[in-house]
Amino acid sequence: MTRIAYVNGRYVPHHEAAVHIEDRGYQFADGVYEVIAVRRGRLVDENGHLDRLKHSLSELRIAWPLSRRALKIILREVVRRNRLNGDGMVYLQVTRGVAPRSHAFPDHRESALVVTARRLRLLQGNEADAGVDVITIPDIRWKRCDIKSISLLPNILGKQQAEDSGASEAWMVDSGGQVTEGTLSNAWIVTEMGELVTRDASRAILNGITRQAVLRLATEAEIAFSERPFTVNEAKAAREAFITGTTVLVTPVVRIDGEPVGDGRTGEFTAKLLAFYARHMDNQGKGT
Ligand code: PDD
Numbered sequence: 432m433t434r435i436a437y438v439n440g441r442y443v444p445h446h447e448a449a450v451h452i453e454d455r456g457y458q459f460a461d462g463v464y465e466v467i468a469v470r471r472g473r474l475v476d477e478n479g480h481l482d483r484l485k486h487s488l489s490e491l492r493i494a495w496p497l498s499r500r501a502l503k504i505i506l507r508e509v510v511r512r513n514r515l516n517g518d519g520m521v522y523l524q525v526t527r528g529v530a531p532r533s534h535a536f537p538d539h540r541e542s543a544l545v546v547t548a549r550r551l552r553l554l555q556g557n558e559a560d561a562g563v564d565v566i567t568i569p570d571i572r573w574k575r576c577d578i579k580s581i582s583l584l585p586n587i588l589g590k591q592q593a594e595d596s597g598a599s600e601a602w603m604v605d606s607g608g609q610v611t612e613g614t615l616s617n618a619w620i621v622t623e624m625g626e627l628v629t630r631d632a633s634r635a636i637l638n639g640i641t642r643q644a645v646l647r648l649a650t651e652a653e654i655a656f657s658e659r660p661f662t663v664n665e666a667k668a669a670r671e672a673f674i675t676g677t678t679v680l681v682t683p684v685v686r687i688d689g690e691p692v693g694d695g696r697t698g699e700f701t702a703k704l705l706a707f708y709a710r711h712m713d714n715q716g717k718g719t
């Protein structure tokens with residue numbers, strides 16, 4: 432089956448999809464993106480993703496490529512044209528458009544939009560059961576990590592470093608020794624005292640849509656939590672640790688820098704929150 436991409440107003444075969452060489456995303460990483468999970472053909476937490484897209488665009492003063500309503504129609508159309516009726520993800524990217532290379536913004540306000548989709552196994556796989564290893568690395572990113580920028584060099588270098596050392600994810604650590612987040616996920620622990628902790632949403636992290644959903648699900652289940660920074664040492668002494676994100680859902684972390692977390696197996700809170708989140712994914716999209 433031919434995959435279909437949406438590129439600036441047209442639906443085109445994925446292998447033919449292209450943007451101009453002077454697209455500012457290509458030259459300056461002057462753009463933002465979202466990754467939205469698709470569960471049984473439905474977009475998961477679409478409104479949360481579009482709200483965060485709005486934040487990213489407005490912080491960078493990039494114009495909406497089209498109205499939110501039209502964008503929702505395109506997202507559905509890309510899902511439909513790719514016959515994504517099972518599980519997968521939609522990627523959408525908005526850049527400041529095409530203009531002769533010059534640092535300052537172009538005069539026009541024609542941003543560029545690309546949307547792609549692909550299949551992805553969400554709830555199966557060993558990682559959710561067996562858990563993953565993380566390493567810790569210095570956070571060398573800029574000071575606006577709340578913006579979902581396509582400029583991801585520190586993240587890709589960190590993720591590659593993790594994979595090179597046999598781990599799945601790298602937790603980035605700020606100059607005060609506190610964990611900020613993973614390269615493509617948010618970081619969580621259940622402390623020695625049994626407190627569920629994830630870093631507070633500030634400019635130091637991306638406020639994950641999965642993170643926000645898990646916090647809501649914890650509130651509904653009357654599980655107390657604290658949104659605050661935690662140190663690497665606190666994480667290493669924790670009972671449980673896990674990561675959240677669109678592509679990793681809720682994945683247990685069983686080793687940090689090679690040291691087992693708790694008994695080195697998926698923890699009780701982690702399993703419970705994954706089960707809640709799986710149910711949340713299954714309840715998506717009705718009527719939106
Ligand atoms: N990454 N932190 C970072 C740095 C991320 O890149 C992501 C998501 C998250 C989790 O956010 P959410 O729950 O909204 O997916 C946290 C996406 C999936 C990516 O870059 O592929």
